[in-house]
Structures are given as structure tokens and as C-alpha cells.
Amino acid sequence: MFYLKKQELKTDPLQLLSNNWQNTMQQLELSAKDARLKAFYQAGAVAADTALQEISFVALDFETTGLDPLHDGIVSIGLVPLTLGRIQSSKAQSYLVKPRVQLNESSVVVHGITDSTIALAPDLELYIEPLLQALAGKVVLVHHLPIERAFLYHGVMSRLKEAVVFPMIDTLALERGFTQSGLKGWWRQLTQQSLPSLRLADCRQRYQLPPYQPHHAVTDAIACAELFQAQVARHFSASTPVGKLWS
Amino acid sequence: MQIEQIEILNFLKRYSPFKELPDDLVQQTAMQVDIGYFKAGTPILRFGEPLQALYLVRSGAVETYRRNGVLYNRLSEGGIFAEQGLLRDKSVIFPATAIEDSLIYFIPAECFELLYKSDEVFADYVEIGDTQRKKAGVLSDKNSNELMSSEVRQLIGRSAVTLAADATVQQAAQLMQQESVSCLLIVADQSKDAALVGIVTDRDLRNRLIAAGLDYQQKVSVVMTTELVCIEQHQFVFEAMLLMLRHNVHHLPVLEDGKVLGIISIADVIRYESQNSLYIVSSIFRQQSVAELQSLSTELASCFVRMVNEDANSRMIGAAMAVTGRSFKQRLLELAEQQLGPPPVPYCFLALGSMARDEQLIVTDQDNALVLHNDYDPLLHQDYFVALAQFVCDGLAACGYSYCSGDIMATNSQWRQPLRVWQQYFTDWIEKPDAQRLLNSGIFFDLEGVWGQVCWADQLNHQIRRQVKANPDFLACMARNAISRTPPLGFFKDFVLENDGQQNNSLDIKRRGTAPLADLVRVHALSIGCAATNTYERLVAVKAAGILPKGRADDLLDALEVIAMVRIRQQAKSLQAGRAADNKVKPEELSAFERKTLKEAFQILSYAQKFLKFRYPGGRQ
Secondary structure (H helix, E strand, C coil): CCCCCCCCCCCCHHHHHCCHHHHHHHHHHHCCHHHHHHHHHHHCCCCCCHHHHHCCEEECCCCCCCCCCCCCCEEEEEEEEEEEEEECCCHHHEHHHHHCHHHHHHHHHHCCCHHHCCCCCCCHHHHHHHHHHCCCCEEEEEEEEEHHHHHHHHHHHHHHHHCCCEEEEHHHHHHHHHHHCCCHHHHHHCCCCCCCCCCHHHHHHHCCCCCCCCCCCCHHHHHHHHHHHHHHHHHHCCEEEHHHCCC | CCCCHHHHHHCCCCCCCCCCCCCCHHHHHHHHHEEEHHHCCCEEECCCEEECEEEEEEEEEEEEEEECCCEEEEECCCEEECHHHHCCCCCCCCEEEECCCCEEEEEEEHHHHHHHHHCCHHHHHHHHHHHHHHHHHHHHCCCHHHHHEEHHHHHCCCCEEEEECEEEEEHHHHHHHHCCEEEEECCCCCCCCCCCEEEEEEHHHHHHHHHHCCEEECCHHHHCCCCCCCEEEECCCCHHHHHHHHHHHCCEEEECCEEEEEEEEHHHHHHHCCCCCCEEEEEEHHCCCCCHHHHHHHHHHHHHHHHHHHCCCCHHHHHHHHHHHHHHHHHHHHHHHHHHCCCCCEEEHHHHHHHHCCCCHHHCCCCEEEEEEECCCCHHHHHHHHHHHHHHHHHHHHHHCEECCCCCCCCCCCHEHHHHHHHHHHHHHHHHCHHHHHHHHHHHHHHEEECCCCCHHHHHHHHHHHHHCCCCCHHHHHHHHCCCCEEEEECCCCCCCCCCCCEEECCCCCHEEEHHHHHHHHHHHHHCCCCCCCCHHHHHHHHHHHHCCHHHHHHHHHHHHHHHHHHHHHHHHHCCCCCCCCEEECCCCCHHHHHHHHHHHHHHHHHHHHHHHHHHCCCCC
């Protein structure tokens, strides 16, 4: 993702989510009307005390027409399944989406996806089913959760008139925690140092991960997955319960 | 379809052996790559684990290790590892650990195999790679044997008990009783750093004091043994064993930098390992007839197989087989003398070739000769020595050491001559070499006395070293001769590629590998006046002398081990399958891994031959 400024989201349902995703997903299953959503919620979520090493994750990245989840749309989706030991880049998937709003120039510069590229691409609605199937039962990794969650939420809401939410781990939020909390954060505040950058590339650099060309959905998803593995290796352990990380 | 794994593809395109791949293959590969992150210090591969992928370092650094924990290789961005395991049996040979935070690409084994089969450049890269990799060929399977890899210092139970040389024999015996030891080290005086002057054992007291009826108040120096056979603390247990056998001693002082660390006895060694060539050797000397000796030859074969299976290296096996061969000869000569009576004039029985070099294997023909005293008179003594030679050579043949096809045996009157004739032979060969004489030199210049006046063998050896050094032309001729047998050019799944492009389905690994290598090393060794006969020891001396380009001696040492081990393993395999062992190697019977390392070893040999040619450009031939 390219817009990392904290967004003011007008999506209140998203703020209500508890740590008990297993329970939340069960309730959402009951209220869901669309068959695709019902099936998705039925796959449920793992228990909050499940160790990271036992979890199947999916790293997710969207490229969008702009920064406003209410008005802008998704143009491409990148998905990479992974576990703590292996990023299955060989099973990466990507979808090119034709947004309902015009591509604006400033975003084209960022992701390089032009009108001609998406001229023949289908609407997001066509991808809702495969996307939900790919995410069902998994814990989803993103870099900057509010944006990704809101874009998907509004994308699905505007098409199915129903909400979609599910457990996610935000590698940006994790990194903010590592760099800004505790003694280190206190020292930074005291000395009025500028906050370290939380951009994906800068986070990766702190773990000696190689620089990638950003704003390509699959590459960003792989980059996010690698960052997550590195974060867990350095700050957590394979037996850390997922409930500590997700939201 | 547009590939999504762009970063992976771009990375592969930057590094060998992927960047040389055609576009479609490298794309296909990129799409199959998975990724893992390893924090510094975490193991990536553990020894023996099943392998499902080739590993490629995307970022960070990785070290691979030998089984004993010694560093094998260090890899950084773009480095591949685990290819040896994939080529062999798909299990980890060299464990790997991330030494920096590392991102690793996993290339699935199926993908690796496809590339290996379909792309020659890729196959060559993973097979040949950097010269560092060939060393892996020396490693062999399974567990290592304690005896073969243990150093003698591990056997030292207690510090040696010492006594000053001016003490009496009775005091020595009292000290031995008090300390309950069977031997004492005798030092020059009481001081702390006194020099070691001798050793006294139970046996010395019995043989030299009691049996001789000497006074107990004699100085201990009268009965001690002064020709000390010692061993350095870092030498291997098997070397201690061989040393004891060779010198017929039961105790060895163990030295560290010339100072005594302790003593090990034959019992220590036996306790350490109860099944080995030591037993065969000791039983050889208990056999009372040729027929009885003959029955031991099957045990020798199983001993050979056991050593191979226990991961012994070629030096250990060669030395053990040579000691056994020597013992057979010694026992046969003892038996011959029992039957024929004592010799009319002193003689020395010579072992030649591989046995003299301590490189004997299970398939070997007997190369031997007799050096007789200069008082030898054919009219008076010929019958005796003809009979003696016949007895020994027939006996050896019965024990599995086939007659020499070139008739280099003591039964041939040409090779049963007085010392002065031998000296003249060698002088003629060195001063006036011709084809036949050079051939003879190659065989006879690796000589060792095994029985009788072995000091004559030393004299002859000394003469060779002296005269060869004084005759550079001879060395040049020998060099020419040494490169007449060449290794094959290449080695493929089911054929051997010859230098003229011809393909054969098998290879005589002795003729094309170990023999030319020994020939080559002999020339270098003679040029520096090296006294050793063993090819390995000669190479070490040649390396120390600095006459080879830097690193080449080490390469040759590795090549020697690879070639010898392939030969040894093939023979062991044949024996285990109940077939007669020979020197034929069929590429199809080798693992991909063995083929790869053998190919590299042959390349090293070929290079060394070229160097020899360059070093001795002339030659009168």
C-alpha cells in the first residue's frame, strides 16, 4: 500500500471488533445473507490462543485508485499464502480489477496500472467469491490494516450490501509497537526524535530484507509476508498465541 | 501469462546458474520458488533430514558444515546449497545455519531435477561448481568409525611413570609393582625436563635380566630399550596400531611437542576396537601352514569391506591392507625357513609397488624381489633361494595375491640378485634410461624391505634418491613416462568419454587414475629427494617443498582421495555382492555424486600432468 497516513474511517462497525474472532465469526455467519459470505464465515477463525506456528496465513495487498475507501476503488489484489516456515510464493494469486471510478493520474504513477490494462478486467464482484475462498479460515496479513480492511469492506458493501470483516494482523502496527513503545519509544519522545518510518520498505530494511520494487500487489504481499516472518523471528516466537497479534 | 513473482524472477536472472537458463525455464523456476526467513543463528538444514528443495540465498549469509562440525562453505547472496544432497539421495549432507538474518528461496526438488536434466549448463554448474565443492566427495556415508577418527591422546589413561637412568633394575621393578604398570619410561636424570632415554617393560626384565641371569643391582639402563618408537598425541589410533605391528612393540610413548604425555599399550588399542585388521595380522603369525594362511584370505576381504563401511579413508585402508600383505610375506618366509633350513647367506625380501607405498588394496598382484648378500655364490646357494622364492610366491598366490603378470617376482632370477647387482641395476637405469628401464624404475623405486636384512632396502632407497637428484635427464624421462597414461576426459551417466571422443562403458580406474597419479607424484617426490614412498606422504612433502603452484598440492590430495575411494568402494561393493573385485568402474554404477567428484578429480590430475610436462619439457625419449 502506498498511503500510510492514518485514515479517518467512517466505518464504525470495524471499531467494534473484539479479540475473540472465533466468536465474532460465528455470529457473523448467522447474520450473513449472501451465500458466499455465509460460506466464508462458516470457515470461521482459529482460537485466540492458537500458536502462530499452527496457523495458515494469507498476505494480502490491494492497489487502489486513491486513498479514500468510500470513493476510491481497488485495481489489483495480490494474495500469498504462508506459514511461519514457508512463504508459498509459488501459490501467489493476483486479480486485476476494473474499478467503478476513473483511474486518476497520481495513482497510475504509483502502481503503473493504466486504463488500457484494466479495460478488459472484470468488476470486483466477480472476484468476491474466489477472494473469500482464498481467505476462508486463514489469518490475513496486511501492511496498514485500516486501509486494507476499509477498502475490502466498502468494496463488498457496495456490491453485496453486506459487511465483511475478519481477523487480520497488521505488520505496520506491529512495527509501530516495536519502535515506539517501551523504553525505546520513551527515549525517542524524551529526545523529541522523529518517529521511525513505518513504510513497508523501511520496516523491511530494519530486518535486512532486500528492497523490492513497491506497488505491485503480489510483490507487496510477498514483502509483507517476509516482514511478518522476520518480525516473529525477532520479537515473538513460534508458540506466541495469535490473539496477541491480530485485531 | 504475465509472471507475478517479478522480484524472484529478477533475482534469479542475476545469478548463476539461473541467469544462463533460457527465459522460459527461468520463468518456470521463479514461479515455483517458495521463501523462508531465518534469523541469524537458526539452523536451516539438519544432517540427514529429507531434502525437498534446492536452497538459494536471497539475502543474508549461510554457512554449511561437515558432519564433524567443521565449516564446509560460506554462502552469501546468490549462493546455492543442498545440491549435493539432491544429487545423491535427497537427504541433507551438509547441515546449514543462517549466520546473518537470511531470506532463503526454496526451489523444489522436481524443479531442480528438471533443470538438471534439461539444461547442460545448469547441470555442469551444480556438478562442478567451485573447486571447494569437490571435497565433499571425500565424505562418505553413515557413521564414522571411532578407531579411524580418534586420536591417540584419548587412549592415555594416566601419566607415564618415569625413573632416572641411574636407578637399579630392582628399583625399577619395585616402582612398577607399586604403580602397577607394565612399563617405565627411563629419563636421563631427576630433573623436570629430563630427556627421555629409554623404556623398560615386563618383557625386558624377563628377557634381558632374568633370562640372562644378571644382577638385580644392575643399572636400569642396561636392560632398557633405547630405540624408542613413539607417537605424537594427535595421530590416529589406527596409526598407533600400525606402528605397534610394524615394530612389534606393545607400548608406545605418546608425545606432545617432543614431551611425553603418557603411554598407550596394545591392550588400550584392543580395548578400543575389537574387530579389525590387527586380529588378522596377529592370527597370520599363528598359522602353521600355507593352507592355514589361505583360510585367512576370506577374512581379509571382510576386513576390507568392514573398513570401507566404517568410513575409513583410503590411507587407512591402504596401510592396513599393506600391513596384512607384509605379514603374509613375513609368515611365509618364516615357514619357508622352517622347511628349508636357515639361509646360507643373508638376504632381504623386498616388497615393491603398492605394498611398499602402503597403498595396497584387496585386488593386487605380488610384486616382490630378493636382495642377496654379496657373498652369494650361485653354484652353492642358488637352489636354496629358488626354493625359497617359489615357496613364498606360491604361498602368496594361494592367499589371493596373484602372480605378477610382468614376472616381477623373486622367482625370476633377474630379480633375485646380490646387493651389488641391484646397485648396478639402479645406477644403469638412472644413468642410461630406456623404455624398459623407466618402466622398471616405476615399479622398483617404490621398495620396502619386509624380511631379513631390511637395512639393504634402506641403502637402495638412499642410492635412488642420491643418483636421481644428480641426473636431471632421468627425471625428465620419468616425467614423460608418468604422463603416458591419462585420465579420461569426461564421465557421463553410462559412458566414459575418452580424449579422442571415443565412448567406453567402463574404465580401469587403477590404470587411468591411481597409477598415473602415483607416477606423477613419484617424479615430484624424487625431484626433491623425498624419502617417503606413500603417495600421500610424498604429496605432503612436495607441498611443503613449494614446487607446485599454490593450492595444486591440496587439489591433488583431494583428487587422490576421491579416486582411491571410488576404487575402494567399487571393490567393496563387488565383494559384498559375492563377486571378485577388480579395477573396472562403470559410470552407471556410480552415484551422480560420485561421477561428479570423480570427473573433477580427473580434471585435477589432467591439469597436474600438463604441469609436469611444462616442468620437464625435454626428455631424451
